[in-house]
Amino acid sequence: MKSTYERLDQMEKRINQEGFTQPKGIGSDIPHFVLDYPPEDELQVRVYLKNMLKRTKLNIKEVNLFEFLLSFFEEDELEELYELEAEEGISGLNDAIEPILNESNTIIDQFKEFTDDADLIFITGVGTAHPFLRSSQLLKAVSSKGYKKPIVLFYPGEFTGLRLKLFGILDYEDDYQLSRIS
Numbered sequence: 001m002k003s004t005y006e007r008l009d010q011m012e013k014r015i016n017q018e019g020f021t022q023p024k025g026i027g028s029d030i031p032h033f034v035l036d037y038p039p040e041d042e043l044q045v046r047v048y049l050k051n052m053l054k055r056t057k058l059n060i061k062e063v064n065l066f067e068f069l070l071s072f073f074e075e076d077e078l079e080e081l082y083e084l085e086a087e088e089g090i091s092g093l094n095d096a097i098e099p100i101l102n103e104s105n106t107i108i109d110q111f112k113e114f115t116d117d118a119d120l121i122f123i124t125g126v127g128t129a130h131p132f133l134r135s136s137q138l139l140k141a142v143s144s145k146g147y148k149k150p151i152v153l154f155y156p157g158e159f160t161g162l163r164l165k166l167f168g169i170l171d172y173e174d175d176y177q178l179s180r181i182s
Contacts, residue, residue, distance in 0.1 A: 002182070004041040008048045010182040011035050011152065013031055015058065021119040021150055031150040032139060033181035034127070036159040039127065039167045045154055049122065061118035065129035065138070071110060072100055090131070097132050107141045119152045130166060139178075 002010070014020065037045055053060060073081065085093040101107060115121050126135045135153055142151070158165040159180060 004037045004044055005048065007035060007037070007182040008045065008052075010053055012056075014181060015060075015120060015150075015152070016056070021058065028138040031084065031148070032143070032153070032178050033151065034153045034155050034159045034164070034178045035156040035165075035181050036157060038076045039156040040158050042127065045156075046124070049124065049154070053122075059117065060122055061115045061120075062124055063114060063123045064125035065123060065133050065135065066125040068110070068114070068125075068138075069097075069101075069129050069133045071114075072106070094132060101133060101137065107138060111138065111142060113147065118149065121149055121150060126154065127156045127167065134166075153178070 049062065053062065070078065081093060081096060084096055088095075115179060123135060123138070129135075135155065139151070139153065155166075157167050157169075159178065159179070164178075
């Protein structure tokens with residue numbers, strides 16, 4: 001089995017191939033990919049992506065799920081959420097955030113605004129946004145609205161080809177199309 005570094009290098013070569021950002025033909029309906037990796041390689045993935053984004057000629061937009069989640073709230077609302085978490089714990093905080101994220105148009109509008117000019121989108125920060133915003137939640141919303149830009153999900157866990165397992169232990173359904181990129 002290839003190392004995470006080798007897979008990242010292979011992914012970089014693939015996304016730089018001509019036509020990758022404008023897929024055509026069979027299987028190009030929803031060009032969403034996943035690069036799964038052992039959670040302990042998270043720092044290696046972050047450093048590789050940071051350096052790759054500096055050297056690439058592609059117009060890639062990185063969407064960190066945790067930062068994306070925070071973008072839904074004003075500064076004073078974030079302070080209120082922090083206080084809510086201190087008083088009611090994670091479940092209380094999740095109850096406060098969930099209605100906003102369950103409105104799929106809100107997620108889609110924010111995502112489209114953030115990625116409008118990109119040729120390719122990288123989704124990172126999956127583990128830090130858990131359990132408030134799951135990658136599956138975003139990808140399902142995006143897929144349901146016919147978003148056709150290529151997306152690469154960087155996933156600290158396992159992708160079996162059918163299911164995602166965050167950190168190798170948390171099992172989630174997978175109702176959207178993903179392909180392993182390397």
